[in-house]
Amino acid sequence: MKYTVALIACALPLAACGKSPAVHEENASVAEVQNSIAEAGGTDSFVRPGLWESKVTLEEMSMPGMPKEVAAKMAGATGKAEVNRSCLTPDEAKRPKEGFFAGDNKNCRYDHFTMAGGKIDAVMKCSAEGATHTMTLQGGYTPNTYDMRMTMNAEGGAGPNAGMTMKMHVEASRVGECTGKES
Numbered sequence: 492m493k494y495t496v497a498l499i500a501c502a503l504p505l506a507a508c509g510k511s512p513a514v515h516e517e518n519a520s521v522a523e524v525q526n527s528i529a530e531a532g533g534t535d536s537f538v539r540p541g542l543w544e545s546k547v548t549l550e551e552m553s554m555p556g557m558p559k560e561v562a563a564k565m566a567g568a569t570g571k572a573e574v575n576r577s578c579l580t581p582d583e584a585k586r587p588k589e590g591f592f593a594g595d596n597k598n599c600r601y602d603h604f605t606m607a608g609g610k611i612d613a614v615m616k617c618s619a620e621g622a623t624h625t626m627t628l629q630g631g632y633t634p635n636t637y638d639m640r641m642t643m644n645a646e647g648g649a650g651p652n653a654g655m656t657m658k659m660h661v662e663a664s665r666v667g668e669c670t671g672k673e674s
Contacts, residue, residue: 513607521597521615524604539634540584542673545663548572555654578669609633622648635665 512531516524552565599617606613613628623646630639638661645655 514604515607516601516604519601519604521599521601524601527604528606539665540579540581540669541665542576542578542667542669543663544574544576544666545661546572546574548660549657550660551656551658553654553656576666576673578671578673580669611639620648622646622653630661636663638662 514524514527514531516527519527548571549565549569552569554561554565557565598619599615602614602616604613604615605611609631611628611630611632613626615626615628617624617626624643625646626641626643628639628641630637632638641659641661643655643657645653647653
């Protein structure tokens with residue numbers, strides 16, 4: 492689940508990207524992709540800082556062996572959007588903090604990562620505790636909005652995440668300037 496949150500987090504600055512720069516990476520570490528984005532986004536026009544509002548909708552979730560109570564709770568959350576606001580500072584827009592694109596997990600690699608021409612397409616795989624989590628991100632963006640579909644599939648391992656699949660839809664827009672009161 493924390494990998495999914497990290498993947499959602501990466502969508503915010505990418506969605507704000509301008510039309511000119513492009514990033515194309517294959518078989519790349521999280522740091523390599525992060526550096527390529529930072530290099531391509533070295534100007535104020537690449538990422539628009541400000542207050543962003545995102546709406547995340549869980550479209551589907553399956554976890555074999557999930558307790559009935561948890562399954563009922565997940566079923567109740569499916570189709571309902573969670574709305575969040577966050578501030579992207581000018582410094583963060585120019586160069587995201589280390590670990591921003593995949594949290595603190597050093598066991599992740601991108602099969603491919605492409606961000607260009609208003610479209611983003613990425614597949615990242617993370618390994619932990621004998622399991623592999625494959626996350627895909629596809630969608631479109633403008634300097635002030637984005638609309639993305641994300642999926643995550645877990646294979647191998649044991650415990651509650653074994654065999655998990657999840658699909659989410661994220662929509663976001665820049666809604667103004669930061670006020671300094673954002674959490």
